[in-house]
Ligand code: FES
């Protein structure tokens with residue numbers, strides 16, 4: 548455990564610190580409803596931070612592709628003829644159509660736009676406009692698909708739509724590399740169910756608020772509590788990532804899934820004794836999490852659509868050495884996860900609805916919600932405007948920029 552001291556300190560003083568109420572406050576209620584803030588979040592957070600899209604093993608063959616829409620931008624990830632992974636904006640240079648309309652598939656050795664039929668090579672260059680005599684000669688590179696910044700880290704494919712404050716993904720995740728190396732994430736394979744997505748009627752931050760802390764686990768998640776007991780611990784967000792780790796509690800589980808999961812889960816090759824009996828979560832600012840289990844690895848993420856509408860998306864991967872027993876363990880961990888997600892759905896909904904109540908005057912965060920507190924601190928770092936009342940209509944961006952300038956000057 549990298550932060551044993553932090554953990555000890557937080558556990559030993561739990562409930563007895565003199566931290567004032569004001570320092571325990573969450574984000575202001577207006578931040579969950581402001582359309583102006585949402586547009587600013589789309590730009591500063593979602594377009595300018597790395598987003599995980601898939602694993603390289605999702606697109607093993609030339610022409611295999613995956614597409615993903617995020618806050619109005621459209622990513623296209625594909626495997627080219629030389630085996631390299633490439634990322635483009637899914638935006639035809641002619642009139643902006645999607646060049647590939649499906650969420651995944653294989654486009655063979657070229658991409659043909661479904662609108663007028665412009666043809667692109669797998670390296671993104673324009674092969675030919677439809678009826679080329681109707682247009683002046685077009686430079687194949689200048690009129691090729693616009694490349695998207697991308698990086699493959701431990702097999703996972705990331706994109707970024709606009710330049711942003713984060714370092715390369717490898718640097719962002721460097722402090723977890725030693726721990727992660729034993730999982731050989733680069734060798735993972737898809738679970739065969741593909742990437743899932745769902746729409747939920749809440750503000751996206753409500754999902755993060757519920758997900759970023761384990762204080763609710765003993766009460767709200769009987770399955771996780773059965774699996775972990777009080778071993779669950781969240782470390783705060785630092786430099787854009789956070790870690791939660793929990794060893795299994797000793798003894799048999801009470802619930803069917805947990806009891807059988809603990810019984811069936813084999814000693815997985817390559818993992819140390821601790822990690823063979825533990826779940827590890829790595830949160831990445833602003834909106835996604837890797838769940839790293841002995842039997843499988845998942846990611847899940849959220850993208851806002853409107854103030855009260857959010858897309859959730861995720862996928863699950865299996866180990867390449869999976870046998871029947873490990874497969875059964877993966878089924879059971881997935882079942883525990885599914886039940887947990889359903890329980891969180893309700894809590895997220897209620898968190899969102901609370902802010903509509905005339906009696907709602909914010910929250911108070913315990914020492915066991917340091918994940919939420921540090922996450923809000925990270926948001927306040929990007930949007931210092933969140934430390935005050937809602938700015939007058941039309942002034943949020945300017946007010947925030949002024950506060951950022953003042954913070955830089957100090
Ligand atoms: S928009 Fe793609 S060919 Fe016209």
Ligand SMILES: [Fe+2]
Pocket residue numbers: 757758763768887891
């Ligand atoms: Fe939860």
